[in-house]
Every structure is written in structure tokens, then in C-alpha cells.
Amino acid sequence: MAYTEQEVLAGLAEIVAEETGLPTDAVALEKSFTDDLDIDSLSMMTIVTHAEDKFGVRIPDDEVKNLTTVGDAVSFITGAQA
Amino acid sequence: MSATLRQATGPAYSRILAIGGVRGENVVTNDDIAGPIDSSDEWIRQRTGIVTRRRAGADVDVLDLSEAAARDALARAGLQGADVDAVIVSTVTYFHQTPAAAAVLAERLGATPAAAFDVSAACAGYAYAIAQADALVRAGAATHVLVVGAEKMSDFIDPTDRSISFLLGDGAGAAIVGPSDTPGIGPTVWGSDGGKAQAIRQTHAWSDLREDPSLGWPTLRQDGPSVFKWAAFQMAPVAAKAMAEAGVTPADIGAFVPHQANMRIIDQMIKQLELPDTVAVARDIAETGNTSAASIPLATRRLLDEGQVRSGDLALQIGFGAGLVYAAQVVVLP
Numbered sequence: 001m002a003y004t005e006q007e008v009l010a011g012l013a014e015i016v017a018e019e020t021g022l023p024t025d026a027v028a029l030e031k032s033f034t035d036d037l038d039i040d041s042l043s044m045m046t047i048v049t050h051a052e053d054k055f056g057v058r059i060p061d062d063e064v065k066n067l068t069t070v071g072d073a074v075s076f077i078t079g080a081q082a
Numbered sequence: 083m084s085a086t087l088r089q090a091t092g093p094a095y096s097r098i099l100a101i102g103g104v105r106g107e108n109v110v111t112n113d114d115i116a117g118p119i120d121s122s123d124e125w126i127r128q129r130t131g132i133v134t135r136r137r138a139g140a141d142v143d144v145l146d147l148s149e150a151a152a153r154d155a156l157a158r159a160g161l162q163g164a165d166v167d168a169v170i171v172s173t174v175t176y177f178h179q180t181p182a183a184a185a186v187l188a189e190r191l192g193a194t195p196a197a198a199f200d201v202s203a204a205c206a207g208y209a210y211a212i213a214q215a216d217a218l219v220r221a222g223a224a225t226h227v228l229v230v231g232a233e234k235m236s237d238f239i240d241p242t243d244r245s246i247s248f249l250l251g252d253g254a255g256a257a258i259v260g261p262s263d264t265p266g267i268g269p270t271v272w273g274s275d276g277g278k279a280q281a282i283r284q285t286h287a288w289s290d291l292r293e294d295p296s297l298g299w300p301t302l303r304q305d306g307p308s309v310f311k312w313a314a315f316q317m318a319p320v321a322a323k324a325m326a327e328a329g330v331t332p333a334d335i336g337a338f339v340p341h342q343a344n345m346r347i348i349d350q351m352i353k354q355l356e357l358p359d360t361v362a363v364a365r366d367i368a369e370t371g372n373t374s375a376a377s378i379p380l381a382t383r384r385l386l387d388e389g390q391v392r393s394g395d396l397a398l399q400i401g402f403g404a405g406l407v408y409a410a411q412v413v414v415l416p
Contacts, residue, residue, distance in 0.1 A: 049311055
């Protein structure tokens with residue numbers, strides 16, 4: 001069963017909160033991972049790995065640089081679900 | 083009627099008899115190298131956990147580092163060079179295509195005519211070589227095997243490279259592997275993934291340099307985030323498998339000695355492996371930097387010197403790096 005965009009956002013927010021210590025409500029669609037949430041490239045890979053596990057999708061390393069905002073990641077994950 | 087061939091057999095068990103090591107003599111701080119990469123001490127610490135890296139002087143080469151580490155290990159084992167009948171050097175920074183560093187090292191140590199060969203498995207090289215040494219001893223092919231991981235990484239750095247150069251240090255670690263009455267080296271879990279050969283690489287081949295001298299001296303590069311993801315999340319299961327194949331659990335482990343690539347990889351692996359607080363974790367990278375094949379024996383030596391572990395404790399060690407290649411095993415500390 002596919003996750004809705006809202007469910008992906010909620011799940012991703014939990015993962016980001018776990019990695020960064022930020023509150024989950026700070027993780028909104030328009031937020032930039034680097035500029036707004038201060039997430040560096042290594043933390044981003046940790047978040048990506050946990051997201052792959054949680055949502056059962058594969059996020060290629062080359063794709064990660066295109067995931068600028070939380071919304072980009074939510075869209076990619078939602079679309080990548082079989 | 084043909085004769086029946088005799089095949090050699092050896093002792094049932096092997097173990098590491100001693101570990102020695104040497105670091106590059108120069109202490110290089112983050113401030114020393116931050117300028118050309120437009121970075122800072124804070125950024126480097128936060129990204130890597132590295133405070134200083136140790137680098138050797140211009141007059142010191144891989145063989146010099148190897149010899150110093152080997153002599154330290156031999157002295158700790160109470161052995162002479164002549165007692166060694168096989169020498170394995172793991173390095174990716176020796177300047178001669180041939181002959182192997184191991185043969186020259188054996189001669190320097192008075193170990194001639196010991197069997198001698200080099201291993202090219204980058205940051206996994208020490209763990210690869212320990213697997214070889216264990217097999218040689220238990221097969222009866224050698225009695226005392228000298229394993230050396232030696233690198234002068236500073237010969238392959240580009241001061242303006244932000245991907246890997248600032249991590250790297252110089253040093254050598256050595257172990258003597260010999261026969262044992264009790265099990266001392268657990269099964270090695272190892273492998274490779276050449277599909278990711280470009281993840282950690284040399285900028286160009288020597289043959290390219292011959293064709294176009296303007297390319298200059300080749301140096302190292304890595305895709306840092308990709309390597310981080312692979313190391314932090316795919317290597318923990320390899321380490322877990324090494325424990326399972328050795329028949330031990332995290333509660334039995336005295337020390338965790340991962341290749342010293344990045345403190346954040348180490349921290350993530352601890353989390354993935356769910357190691358208890360009782361396990362001493364090697365964090366030599368903070369002072370030594372990433373010394374590739376030398377990092378595991380140097381980090382182990384530090385744990386022993388600082389009294390964080392004792393002889394007889396179990397250490398889970400895992401090397402991983404360019405290839406990509408990896409190897410893990412549980413060993414009894416000397």
C-alpha cells in the first residue's frame with residue numbers, strides 16, 4: 001500500500017527530527033535541507049538511508065543532490081513507490 | 083603408478099602475537115590545511131572528527147614507515163627478523179610497480195628468504211592481509227607471518243581537494259601472526275564491489291600522465307557522501323556477520339576497531355551494531371587522520387597503550403575502502 005504525500009512528510013519529519021534534534025513541525029515542504037534545516041551532506045545520506053528503509057524505495061546517490069527541499073524529497077519518495 | 087602427493091597441514095589455530103606501529107612525525111592541524119580548501123578547523127572537526135593528522139617528512143617513504151612498524155612488532159613479540167617466514171605489505175602508496183615492498187622490507191629486517199608479497203586493498207588491506215596470514219599459518223605454509231599496513235598518503239594529496247585529501251595521514255602498523263593453542267583469529271567476512279570503483283579513485287592513470295604530462299601528478303578523490311552512506315550503513319552488517327561467524331555477540335567484544343575513515347562513520351556504525359557502552363571504540367582518527375591500511379593496527383596499538391583494552395580481549399575489526407573492498411574479523415588482542 002502506497003504512502004500518501006502527507007504520510008511521507010510525517011514519516012520524513014520524524015527521520016529528520018531523529019537525525020538533527022529539530023522538532024518535527026520544523027520540517028515543512030518548503031524548507032531547504034541545507035539552508036533552512038542546516039543539514040550537511042553526510043546527515044542527508046543518513047536521512048536518505050532511513051527514508052529508503054521506512055518507505056521501501058531506492059533513492060540513488062546521484063538523485064540526492066536534486067532533493068533541495070523537503071517537498072522535493074516527499075515528491076521523489078511518493079513517486080518512487082511502486 | 084603415480085605417487086600420492088603430500089599436502090601441507092598446519093596448526094589448528096593462529097593468533098596475533100604482537101602489534102606495533104609508527105605515525106608520521108609531523109603533526110598537521112586543521113588550521114594548517116584549511117586555507118586552500120576554504121574551510122575551517124570547526125568545519126573539519128564537525129564533518130570528520132579529525133583534530134590533527136600525522137604526516138611523514140619528505141625523506142621518509144613507505145618502506146621506512148614499514149620497517150619502523152615491523153621492528154616495533156617484532157620486538158614486542160620477542161622475535162627476530164630471521165624468525166619471520168612470510169612478509170605481507172598492504173599499501174597503495176609505494177612508488178615502485180615492482181619489486182614488491184615486502185621483499186625489500188624482508189631484506190631490511192633480516193628475514194630473507196621469507197616469502198614476500200604486497201597486497202593492494204586500500205583501507206581494507208590490513209584486514210585482507212590478516213586473513214592471508216591466518217590462512218598461511220593454519221595451512222602450514224608459514225610459521226610467523228609479518229603483516230604490515232603502510233601508507234604515505236600525503237604523497238597523493240591535492241591541497242585544494244575538498245573530497246579526501248584533508249582527511250589523510252601517514253603511518254604504518256604491523257602485526258605478527260603465528261600458531262596458537264587456542265582460536266585467535268575469527269573467520270574473515272570480506273568482499274568487493276567493483277561497480278563502485280569510481281567512488282574512491284586516482285584522478286588519472288599513470289599511462290594518462292605519460293600521454294599528457296600537463297595532467298600532473300595523480301592524486302586521490304572520493305564521492306564523500308556516497309562513500310559515507312556505503313560505509314556507515316552497509317559495513318555494519320558485514321561487521322555483524324564477522325561476529326556471528328566467530329560465534330560471539332556484541333557483549334563479548336572488548337574493542338571495536340573500524341578503519342579510521344571518518345568519526346561520523348564510526349559513530350553511525352556503533353549505532354547500527356548496537357554495541358554496548360562496555361566496548362572500547364577506536365578513535366585514533368582524531369589525532370592521526372585516515373592512514374588507509376595502517377589505520378586499524380595503529381588504532382589497536384593506541385587502545386592497548388592507553389589501557390582501554392587488555393591482552394586477551396576480543397577486538398572486532400573492519401576495513402573498507404577503495405575498490406570498493408571490505409574485510410572484517412574478530413581477533414584476540416595480543
